[in-house]
Structures are given as structure tokens and as C-alpha cells.
Amino acid sequence: MSYDKPLPVIDHDSAPYWDAAREGRLDIPLCDDCGKHHFYPRAVCPHCFSDKLTFDTVSGRGTVHTFTIATRPAGPAFADDVPYVVALIDLEEGPRMMSRVKTDDPYGVNIGDKVEVIFVKATDEVTFPYFKLAV
Amino acid sequence: MKNGRDPVIVGVADAPLEGGRFVKQASVLGHCALVAKEALEEAGLSMKDVDGLLTTGMWGVPGPGQLTTVTLGEYLGIMPMFVDGTNIGGSAFEAHVAHAAMALRAGYCEVALIVYGSDQKSLRSRTLGGRAAVLNMQHETPYGMPTPVGGYAMAARRHMHEYGTTSENLAEIAVATRKWAQLNPAATRQDDLSIDDVMNSTMISDPLHLLDCCLVTDGAGAIVMTTAERAKDLKTTPVSVKGYGESHSHWAVSEMPDLAHLLPAAKAGKRAMEMAGVTHSDIDVTQIYDSFTITVLLSLEALGFCKPGEGGAFVSGQRTAPGGEFALNTSGGGLSALHPGMFGMFLLIEATRQLRGDCGARQVKDAETALVHGTGGTLSSGATVILQKGLMA
Helix, strand or coil: CCCCCCCECCCCHHHHHHHHHHHCCCCCECCCCCCCEEECCCCCCCCCCCCEEEEEEECCCEEEEEEECCCCCCCCHHHHHHCCEEEEECCCCEEEEEEEEECCCHHHHHCCCEEEEEEEEEECEEEEEEECCCC | CCCCCEEEEEEEECCCCCCCCCCCCCCCHHHHHHHHHHHHHHHCCHHHHHCCCECCCCCCCCCCCCCCCHHHHHCCCCCCCEECCCCCCHHHHHHHHHHHHHHCCCCHHHCEEEEEEEEEHHHHCCHHHHHHEEEHHHCHHCCCCCCHHHHHHHHHHHHHHHCCHHHHHHHHHHHHHHHHHHHCEEEECCCCCCCCHHHHHCCEEEEEEEHHHHCCCCCEEEEEEEEEHHHCCCCCEEEEEEEEEECCCCHHHCCCCCCCHHHHHHHHHHHHHHHHHCCHHHCCCEEECEEHHHHHHHHHCCCCCCCCCHHHHHHHHHHHCCCCCCCECCHHHHHHHHCCCCCHHHHHHHHHHHHCCCCCCCCCCCEEEEEEEEECCCCCCCEEEEEEEEEEC
């Protein structure tokens, strides 16, 4: 089955993150100097500008900070998904990331809902970290 | 006159539209040239006088892409000695006014031309979502984020969550802006609009409806700036640039520092007002970028016209409509007049015309001081300009 939605153009900063996702882990950079995580992955820490960074497997648990329900798709490739929830997730470890909340009831999602990561395979190269409401 | 090198606006022009499309037939560069010529002629200047060129846009050429000042300079047949192609989104032209003001004060140029043109409506080319998901966008585009409306929708939902702001509050802005458009013969949308119409319009990116979103039109505009000394011999009523500020915080929406508060607007607005030596009560007419209704509400709060969370109350009861207490977006704004991709140019043109007293049925009586605030990207950048009728005392 071909995948016709946009795919990430993976680069040197992000390759370990996407490699981990493909293996079912959420790995994000942790700064060896200031001890803070960040997202999206960069070559220097946005908190203290250190370049001593290690990818760290995080819990995959977080909270919905805000979201939109796309009722008009972001291009024809997403037409079959409508309505779908694109959300900003605050990870337990601190960073905020964009993802999908996968749910059969988009209108049942609320700010503050607890979520946990799931992994959705797109292609042999790319698996996306999505989130589902925590039970 | 305080200083002969005080920066002033001496010419403005915008291209006529019909149904949101250019009336005249020209390329996008041609439309830039036509409005530039008109703005210069209004002041009694010619292209030969221009030694500063500032432009940006969504068009580009093969290879380098957006070398906009170089390409436009060639088309106009000029070799400027000061150039600025700053692109921070739709607020770029407020930043261009700031940069031209600094160059004029420093003696780095004498006549600065700021130009913008877009034929997006005629070309049907508004397809930002179709670009490859590179760099920071690899972490947003693949999730089907509607661009740019999705980020504004996320901010609106967060503001609703924190402060109880409602869709009805946002609709007040769209309706008041339409009433201004009905007084502007050049505005694209003239039909009556009610709060129910806005709230019942198609949901695009929940909680934002179709009529919370700006228009998609063509458009071209130009501004000519020079020094107070030079302006004394020109044909138009000069409008002084008294203060300015600019900032930006993020491109990826996940990196927006605070989804319910516009930090770049707060920084830019504070600096501009302090530089100008004005307070909120000095402002007679306000032009705020209205890409979406929520953009206006967040900007009003960040600029200090009301406290955080009070934006909904501030715009309620049609307070910003003609005859209301707060004259806002008097051309009909991006929501109802025109929105050719980067609207900040047209906020400045309308403010200048208001201060000259050129606005006919929509003229704000005795308008002497204007605040113009642009927003660009997905609530990414903010740039503020304070304008005053006449030369600075």
C-alpha cells in the first residue's frame, strides 16, 4: 500500500529520533550539562546552548495542552481522516510536541486530558509517534 | 522641526481589485511597479529619486528563490544603496518601515520605497501545505496540521480554556470589521454579516469557522518614505514615523512560548510606544493584522489595550465597529477588504490615509495618532509602528 501523505525529510539532527520511533521508542535529546530534555531535536540545547546531548527514552506519557479538530483536511491526502485531532502534547519530561490524538470521538478530547504514546507505521522508513487518551 | 532627518511617509498607493482580483493585467512584478510609480507620483517624486528599496513576497525566481529586492530593483531599473528583504511573514512591512526609518535617520538613504505584490488569487497559488516537510516542519506537517489556520485555532482554543473566551466574542470582530468594509468602496466583501452568520459558517479548523478567517485575494501596495526636511517640498501631508518595534518567537507551533499570549506583540508594542512617547489613550485609530479573528483579540491584549483575558469583553457589543468607542481596522481589514498573503502593507496604507483625512465615509474624526501592528507566520512575528499626522514637533 502506498503512503501519499507528507513524510518527514529526515536529517542528521532528527535521524536518531525517527530511528527510535521505528523501533517503538520515544527518544528525545537530553542535555548532559543542564539536565533538561528538549524537542524537536537540535544540535545544541535550546536551554543552555550546550552541544553535549544524548538521546533518552522518555515515558511517552503527557497531557493535551491544546488542539484543533481539522474539519477541512490539510491537503487532499488527509481527506479520509477528517475530522481529526492535531494536538500539542506536553510530555511528562517537559518538552511540548505536535502529534495526533488517535480517537474515534474527536469531540470528546479536552485540554488537560492525559495521553500516552502509540506508534503508527507509515512506511518501512517512517513510524509516527501518535497519542491516545490514557485509560 | 525637531530633526530634519525625522522619517516620514510621503506616498502610498494600492492596486484596484474587483472581486478580489487585480483589475489591471500585469505580472506580479508589474503590479509592484505600478503601485510604486503611483505612490512616488503622489508625493511628487520619481523612480530616479529612490535610493532605498525594501520588499518581500511569496513569489520567487528559479535557483536562489527569494532574492526579491534584487529582482524587483532590476525590474524597476534602479540600483539602490540601501536594501532590505526582511521576511518575517505578513508583519514584514511594519519592520520595513522601522528599518527605513533607521536608514533615513542615519543618512544611509534619502528616499525609501517599500513595495509588495501578490497575484495569489488569480494564480490560485495559496498552497503552503504542499511544501516538503523539512527541518522543524518535519515534526508538524506530516500530522496533517492545517497551515496556517491550525495554529491560530490551537491558540484560540487555549485562550477559551484559560479565560472563557467564546466563538461569539471572535465573531464580534468579524462583524465589526465588515461594517467598516461597507464604508470602504474598495473593500472586497460588502454584504451584511451577523454574529450568527459567522458562528454558523463552515467549521474549518475547530474552533475557527470560515468567517473567522481572512479573505484570499490579489493585492499590491507601496509606501514612500523620506526625511522631514525633504518632505517640506513634497505634495502630500507628511505622516511621521514616531516609534517602532519588532520581534518573533517561533515558526513551529509547538515552539510558541505561550499559546494564549502574543509575546512578540508585547515586546514590539512596548518598544514602539515608548519610543513614540505615547500611551494608549493617545491612539486615535488602530490597525491590527486580522489574519483570523483570534489574531486581533490576542494582539489587543498583548499591546496593552486591555488586560490578558479581557479581549473578549473589549470587543463585545460592537465596540470596534464604526461609531463605536475604539476605531479598529477601518478599511475592512484582511477579513473583509483584501488579504493578498502578506497584509501588513495595507494596514500601513490605511493608517496613513486616516491620518491625512483621506478616508471619506469611514474617516475617523480628528485622527492624529495611529498604531499599526502586524503579525506574521503562525502568530510567529510581531511588528508595531506608531504614526502621527504632520511633522514631529
